[in-house]
Each structure stands twice: as structure tokens, then as C-alpha cells.
Amino acid sequence: MRVRWEDGSKKSFRDSVMRDRAGALAVMEAIDALLEDPYPPSPLGEHRGNDWHRLHIGPYRVTYFVDGDVVAIRRVDKVL
Numbered sequence: 001m002r003v004r005w006e007d008g009s010k011k012s013f014r015d016s017v018m019r020d021r022a023g024a025l026a027v028m029e030a031i032d033a034l035l036e037d038p039y040p041p042s043p044l045g046e047h048r049g050n051d052w053h054r055l056h057i058g059p060y061r062v063t064y065f066v067d068g069d070v071v072a073i074r075r076v077d078k079v080l
Contacts, residue, residue: 001035004072013076016060023060027076030057031064038066 005013017024033040040055052074055062063074 001038001069001071003031003035004070006072006074009073009075013073016076016078023058023078026057027060027062030055031062031071031073034064034071038071 013024013027017027034055039053051065051067053064053066055064059078059080061075061077061079063077065072065074
């Protein structure tokens, strides 16, 4: 498995997380863990219909989908 950042996803990561070093590290560790298990159980993982999934990391949400051996990151947002 490998990670692919979709258009705009790196910007959403920078805009949402980069001011929080601990949060950025937690999000990156959680994304890396998707390579071992791209379908984590709740409460961390949540199926959002079709092929989209949401990963909860503290106040952050990662929206992604799995395409064969690729975990494609769509967005990283902070939930207020």
C-alpha cells in the first residue's frame, strides 16, 4: 500500500494542522497506520458512503478513499 495526496489535500493539511505540531504528527501517524489497515474500526474510522471514509484524530478529520493498493487522501480538516 502507498499514500497518494489528491489535489488540494496537502493545502488543506497545511491550513488545518501545521500550526499544531502534535496534531500534525498525530495525523501523519494515523495516515501511516492506514497503510496497515485502511479500514480501521469505529470510533476512529467511519464509512461515508460510496468509497469515501473519514478518519478521526482528535479535532482533525481525514477524508480518504482506497483504490487498490493506494490510500488517497482527499482532505484534512479541523473540526471546531
